[in-house]
Amino acid sequence: MQEMLQAKTQEQANGNQGSLLDKLRKLVLSGEYPPGAPLPELFLAEEFDVSRTPVREALKQLENEGLVEIRPKVGTFVRIPTRREIVELFQLKESLEGLAASLLARRGPVPELDRLKRNIEASEGAERRGDSAKYAELVHEFHWTIVNGSDNSKLREHYGRLMNQLAYHRIVLETVERPARMRASIREHQSVLEAILEKDPTGAELAMRGHVNASSLAAARIAPESPDVAGN
Amino acid sequence: MQEMLQAKTQEQANGNQGSLLDKLRKLVLSGEYPPGAPLPELFLAEEFDVSRTPVREALKQLENEGLVEIRPKVGTFVRIPTRREIVELFQLKESLEGLAASLLARRGPVPELDRLKRNIEASEGAERRGDSAKYAELVHEFHWTIVNGSDNSKLREHYGRLMNQLAYHRIVLETVERPARMRASIREHQSVLEAILEKDPTGAELAMRGHVNASSLAAARIAPESPDVAGN
DNA sequence: CGTACGTTTGATGCATGCAAGAGATGCTTC
DNA sequence: GAAGCATCTCTTGCATGCATCAAACGTACG
Numbered sequence: 263m264q265e266m267l268q269a270k271t272q273e274q275a276n277g278n279q280g281s282l283l284d285k286l287r288k289l290v291l292s293g294e295y296p297p298g299a300p301l302p303e304l305f306l307a308e309e310f311d312v313s314r315t316p317v318r319e320a321l322k323q324l325e326n327e328g329l330v331e332i333r334p335k336v337g338t339f340v341r342i343p344t345r346r347e348i349v350e351l352f353q354l355k356e357s358l359e360g361l362a363a364s365l366l367a368r369r370g371p372v373p374e375l376d377r378l379k380r381n382i383e384a385s386e387g388a389e390r391r392g393d394s395a396k397y398a399e400l401v402h403e404f405h406w407t408i409v410n411g412s413d414n415s416k417l418r419e420h421y422g423r424l425m426n427q428l429a430y431h432r433i434v435l436e437t438v439e440r441p442a443r444m445r446a447s448i449r450e451h452q453s454v455l456e457a458i459l460e461k462d463p464t465g466a467e468l469a470m471r472g473h474v475n476a477s478s479l480a481a482a483r484i485a486p487e488s489p490d491v492a493g494n
Numbered sequence: 495m496q497e498m499l500q501a502k503t504q505e506q507a508n509g510n511q512g513s514l515l516d517k518l519r520k521l522v523l524s525g526e527y528p529p530g531a532p533l534p535e536l537f538l539a540e541e542f543d544v545s546r547t548p549v550r551e552a553l554k555q556l557e558n559e560g561l562v563e564i565r566p567k568v569g570t571f572v573r574i575p576t577r578r579e580i581v582e583l584f585q586l587k588e589s590l591e592g593l594a595a596s597l598l599a600r601r602g603p604v605p606e607l608d609r610l611k612r613n614i615e616a617s618e619g620a621e622r623r624g625d626s627a628k629y630a631e632l633v634h635e636f637h638w639t640i641v642n643g644s645d646n647s648k649l650r651e652h653y654g655r656l657m658n659q660l661a662y663h664r665i666v667l668e669t670v671e672r673p674a675r676m677r678a679s680i681r682e683h684q685s686v687l688e689a690i691l692e693k694d695p696t697g698a699e700l701a702m703r704g705h706v707n708a709s710s711l712a713a714a715r716i717a718p719e720s721p722d723v724a725g726n
Numbered sequence: 727c728g729t730a731c732g733t734t735t736g737a738t739g740c741a742t743g744c745a746a747g748a749g750a751t752g753c754t755t756c
Numbered sequence: 757g758a759a760g761c762a763t764c765t766c767t768t769g770c771a772t773g774c775a776t777c778a779a780a781c782g783t784a785c786g
Contacts, residue, residue, distance in 0.1 A: 300737095302736090302737070302738090303737080303738070304736095304737080304738095312770075312771090313770055313771045313772070314738090314770095314771085314772085315547070315769080315770055315771070315772090316769080316770065316771095318551070318738090318739090319550070319551060319554055322551055322554065322555065323554065323555075323558060326555060326558050326559075327558075328651075332738095333738095333778090334738075334739085334777090334778090335737075335738055335739075335776075335777050335778055335779095336737075336738075336777090336778060336779075337736095337737060337738075337778095338738095347647070347648060350646045350647060350648040350649065351648050353593065353597065353646060353648075353649070354590075354593070354646070354648055354649055354652065357589050357590065357592070357593040358586075358589065360589070361585065361586070361589040365585065414582045414585060414586070415579070415582060416579060416582040416583050416585075416586055416656075416659075417582065417585070417586055419560075420586065420652055420655075420656070423652075424648075424652075427648075532767095534766085534767070534768090535767080535768070536766095536767080536768095544740075544741090545740055545741045545742070546740095546741085546742085546768090547739080547740055547741070547742090548739080548740065548741095550768085550769090564768095565748095565768095566747090566748095566768075566769085567746080567747050567748055567767070567768055567769080568747090568748060568749080568767070568768075569748095569766090569767060569768075570768090
């Protein structure tokens, strides 16, 4: 489901039904083409049975999204953010999600609130069952629900770009959050929802920011060292 | 070295350096191509003495930046945000600049602090002289100095995208801020800088957000009605 | 043996040709 | 005169060819 939301956001961004861009993005985000891997236009063109031109355009878009690096006259490579960029992105994430929670709290009764409530209940179930995969999915949905519930399309856009750049580390985050922070995280989700239900924008923002910050710390701690793609 | 100029239009003589993308962006942001204006690839290609291919790539980038709208098989048009989007962007602006101020406050003594101090002094001078153009420029610089001083490249990136989309309305904001909010704005700038100098991230964030919010309200109030270019 | 340098290679960057679609135009018909 | 329809034009979307350039390779030389 969250895949749908993300895809829709991206399509809004490029206004194109271009499946090629989506396919390439998916391959990069999924790690099928690992960080540092070259993405020769001709190879991709043959791979997807199109000419180099649309491949080129898609790659330029991906560069703009921060997912690949185009070195002029040399080639395109899958990009992995440096540790520093990871920290920067998490700072942004905290701010944007705080804004989203605040905006949602202002909105009064909207269907998103029920969804959040059900999400938390499902998360508790997943935690009890030890179903960490389901739990990770629910966490993802929780955050996206709040962002979407903010009813701010530009915020959605920027958040989507940000999360794409963090996608590679989302796995890490989930891996590290699973054992240690499951219960704490659920409690924090509850606090966020409480503040939203009380129509307390400031409280919701602070709760959200605290939650994101706590999660980020764990992830940033184990962020992999930044390999210099060009160095090889 | 690049003096060998092929007799070209004023556009090219104007921005000699910079990529085609930058030139096009400038023309859109400056309003030279007004909102709703069509941007045919062939026309631009001849205008800049290149082929359609690089023009196409640049236009796709601009679409990704939210500055133009590409209607498939129809054409590319200069995009103007709807009033709603303006409000959304200002909400984001407040959040991002708040984050920037907070981060800067954490950083200790950096050259940006002196720059901010000098900026405020110059602003006071401009205000006394009634030099509204200079004042507007200084306001712009103040905000960018804080964002750059945050030492967060991703924040800079997102903020730049955001401000590009607001560029068209920045003029409006400056126009409306000039008579009414000059002095108040300067005081708010001072408050922001004070909090930063005191290394008070929370205070700096709140001061910044209050300031941005106050400025935004005036601008949003007179934001032009959204002409639906696409007719969709 | 190590270094400097000319050559080769492989990829990109751009120009151009062709086809297809959306919208405008004008003709036909009633 | 108005509505419906075929056509026509202008645009984009994509394929392909050629020039260009960075990096790798191999060779000659100190």
